[in-house]
Amino acid sequence: MTRDIEICHADFADGVGLIPDGTVDLAIVDPPYGLGKDYGNDSDHIAVDEYLAFSTKWIDALLPKLTPDGSLYVFLSWQHSPEVFSYLKTRLLMINEIIWDRRVPSMGGSTRKFSSVHDNIGFFARSKRYRFDLDSIRIPYDPETKKARSRSIFVGKKWLELGYNPKDVWSIARLHRQDPERVDHPTQKPLELIQRMILASCPNGGVVLDPFMGSGTTAVAALRLGRRFVGFEINPRYVAIARARLDAEMEMANPICSRVGQSSKEAVV
Numbered sequence: 001m002t003r004d005i006e007i008c009h010a011d012f013a014d015g016v017g018l019i020p021d022g023t024v025d026l027a028i029v030d031p032p033y034g035l036g037k038d039y040g041n042d043s044d045h046i047a048v049d050e051y052l053a054f055s056t057k058w059i060d061a062l063l064p065k066l067t068p069d070g071s072l073y074v075f076l077s078w079q080h081s082p083e084v085f086s087y088l089k090t091r092l093l094m095i096n097e098i099i100w101d102r103r104v105p106s107m108g109g110s111t112r113k114f115s116s117v118h119d120n121i122g123f124f125a126r127s128k129r130y131r132f133d134l135d136s137i138r139i140p141y142d143p144e145t146k147k148a149r150s151r152s153i154f155v156g157k158k159w160l161e162l163g164y165n166p167k168d169v170w171s172i173a174r175l176h177r178q179d180p181e182r183v184d185h186p187t188q189k190p191l192e193l194i195q196r197m198i199l200a201s202c203p204n205g206g207v208v209l210d211p212f213m214g215s216g217t218t219a220v221a222a223l224r225l226g227r228r229f230v231g232f233e234i235n236p237r238y239v240a241i242a243r244a245r246l247d248a249e250m251e252m253a254n255p256i257c258s259r260v261g262q263s264s265k266e267a268v269v
Helices: 012-018 048-065 081-089 143-148 158-162 191-201 217-224 236-253
Strands: 005-009 024-029 066-076 093-101 118-125 169-171 207-210 228-233 266-268
Touching: 005 217, 005 236, 012 048, 012 228, 024 048, 024 191, 048 066, 048 081, 066 081, 066 093, 066 191, 081 093, 081 118, 191 217, 207 217, 217 228, 217 236, 228 236
Parallel strands: 005 228, 005 266, 024 066, 024 207, 093 169, 207 228
Antiparallel strands: 066 118, 093 118
16 A cells, blocks of 8 residues: 555655656545745745736646546635636536535634634636546435335435435535644644545545645545545655555554554655
């Protein structure tokens, strides 16, 4: 498995040339939001016009890497999602705008506007032939709901037995400090979010690309689900965190396997 997980300690703009065109089944992109977060550098401290230029640059570099039926999910904030989505729509087919409800508890907040408790996720595809494996991500109905649908017209219906299609509002709690999944990264995404994207949009053994890898959540999800992965991250501390998470995942799956740090390829560009 480790031969299929590549962590590149590099800026995506510098390392993207290492990826052959037309080979990425799914890109999951969680770029800096331009809101001044501390990622150990100034990558998130840029003006609006600079942010949009940065977004255009990574989009133009990434899209040729997608397969003809490849897909892309991108996390954004409401501040920049309209402009970035509009640009992506000139290059790709937009399938959904997904709202991630982070389940932020009511603890005060701004007194001059409504509190922001969601992220915007754009789901785009290279063509109408894009992959979408609904059965792998269905949400089972609870017993009460199934009982309420017990009329004869519903008996034997596949959707009732297997579960329903996730809606475009995903209510999945953000990672709190006490969460065992949490590591030292300010905007770490829950594995549940990423796993749903991979199951829906990347075939078994397919390639997942993460150009802004951060703490390695997408790498862990890809490893767990049997997909290949290549990710880029410029902060060496986050690279180390990602590798440690992959080591732990490998050891849980197979305690006698060699460690990721010894057997996976790390490209330094």
